[in-house]
Amino acid sequence: MTDLSIHTFLPRAREYLLQVRLDSVPGWSPDGDFTVSPLAQGEYNMNFLVEGGKTAWVLRINTGSGIGLTVQDQIAYEYKTLQLLEPASSSPVPYFMDNSLQHLPYGILGMSFLPGEPLDYRRDLADSARLFAKYHQLRVPDPQVHLIKEENSLTKTFERCAKAFDAYLTSDLADPSLSAYFEEVRAWADEARHREKYYLADPWNCIVNTEVNNTNWIVNPRAKTIHLVDWERAQWGDPSQDLSHFRVPTTTLWKTDYRMTPQDQQAMMAAYKAALRDPHLRDTIEERTRLRDPFSCLRAISWCAMAWVKYQRGDHILKNPDTFRRFSLYVSLDFVRRIFDPYLQSAV
Secondary structure, eight states: OOOBOTTTTHHHHHHHHHHSOOTTSTTOOTTSOOEEEEEEEOSSEEEEEEEETTEEEEEEEEOOOSSSOOHHHHHHHHHHHHHHHGGGTOSOOEEEEEOSOSSSSSEEEEEEOOOOBOOOHHHHHHHHHHHHHHHHTOOOOGGGOOSEEOOSHHHHHHHHHHHHHHHHHTSTTOOHHHHHHHHHHHHHHHHHGGGGHHHHHSOOOEEEOSOOOGGGEEEETTTTEEEEOOOTTOEEEOTHHHHHHHHSHHHHHHHSSOOOOHHHHHHHHHHHHHTOSOHHHHHHHHHHHHHHHHHHHHHHHHHHHHHHHHHHHTOOSBOOHHHHHHHHHHTSHHHHHHHHHHHHTSOO
């Protein structure tokens, strides 16, 4: 599999812009001078900032899918999600989608550029909570929901995590001590997943992002705006999925040194509840999120264990050295024990 990087791909991105008509991009004309520069690279995408004349926008190239779709279907999935989100002003505005594979063998998306900086947990907790509440309450007619439906939430998470753990446990790269502890964690989660009966008895579904780490937020303190910019794995599910993922240490420590205190969590949840219209969700969201927390951690650790193996075997198209270093931390026994020992020591 050929490795790609956002910098080596830059000439091909520019060539694409010279080959296609993009009338849906406001103010865009390839006839004038324009620049294309690397903006951000994820595990399955490369994002370029396109500037020309009075316009600046983002060209997004998808090279794969984390939810089992083809590159053609994956880019269409994200494009449709951004269309649903437009009324909430919580995300970039989608301009066009190209999944023809005619010019590039990848999915292509054009969307608005949102200037700003990554979320600062210490500064932006209340604003992020209010944005969660805003798009969680967005009314979406059922026929328009193309999103993957979250069903048997904890069991599905457990099953995916068990498979991810297998990639590590069966690898000759695995640390035997960590493997033994992973087996303990997996056995605990197998019992704890039955707590999902809470969600089955009281469903409350909405658009959830599922990937709400701080680098997927764009905050502009001067303009007093906040957005979420990565929607490739969005689902139709319980709002606790976003709130839990946002607050657990496996998320906050991914790109920062921040770990949410109980007081921070209380302040975040209070801001979220204050922005809700539905009194029932306001009364139940604490319990919904508490039950989800260990499975959010399980999802992160198992995925990192699997990806740690795949990176070393060359199975990822895109390579990110900083990401690999973080994988290595998340598969250290001391780190994993600090996350899961409190859960394992509590009653299921």
